[in-house]
Amino acid sequence: MRPTPPAAPLLLAAAADLPAGHVLAAADLVRVPVPAAVAPAGALGPADDGAVLGARLTSAVRSGELLTDARLGGPGLLVGAPAGQVALAVPVGGATGALVRAGDAVDVLAPPAAPAWDAGGSVDGIAAAGAAVVVARGAVVLDVPAAAGGTGLLPAGGGTPGVVVLAVARGEAAEVAAVTATGGSLVLALLPPAAPP
Structure with a gap:
């Protein structure tokens, strides 16, 4: 049997x-x-x-x-990620968060400071604030948590800051955190898909 x-x-x-x-x-x-x-x-x-x-x-x-x-x-967010990657939750503008989904590759930029007006308040007196600074290259979007009142993945309203969870190199995490620690909001630049081998 x-x-x-x-x-x-x-x-x-x-x-x-x-x-x-x-x-x-x-x-x-x-x-x-x-x-x-x-x-x-x-x-x-x-x-x-x-x-x-x-x-x-x-x-x-x-x-x-x-x-x-x-x-x-x-914890499963980093399964299969290269060694030295960490998961980091970062605030981004609502419109920026609407552009990305889990799995997207992005560059993380710190926008320049707001322009300064001269004492006369004239438009011609706006001081150049400089260009945005790339604080992390090729980060991967791990998660775009829903905000209260949102539609699932996106923040409620277009301009409300939301949160995106990114996989970044450990060395870049400190730079990203330094921007957010001062109350700054980051901008994500969506990268094109990698070409097949």
């Missing part, structure tokens, strides 16, 4: 197509049996319900797609 093979472990999968930024609820999940030999690294099972429910997706998932830790905000 042939022995009965062990039952495949249950893993969590999306019950429907879900957009990036979606906050997971029990109705969004189904449990599917998946043989351990074909389960992806970081696959989430019913034992992970506490960490999954209420978590935000960092990218869209298709109906039936298995969930892994790399799809959720939190």
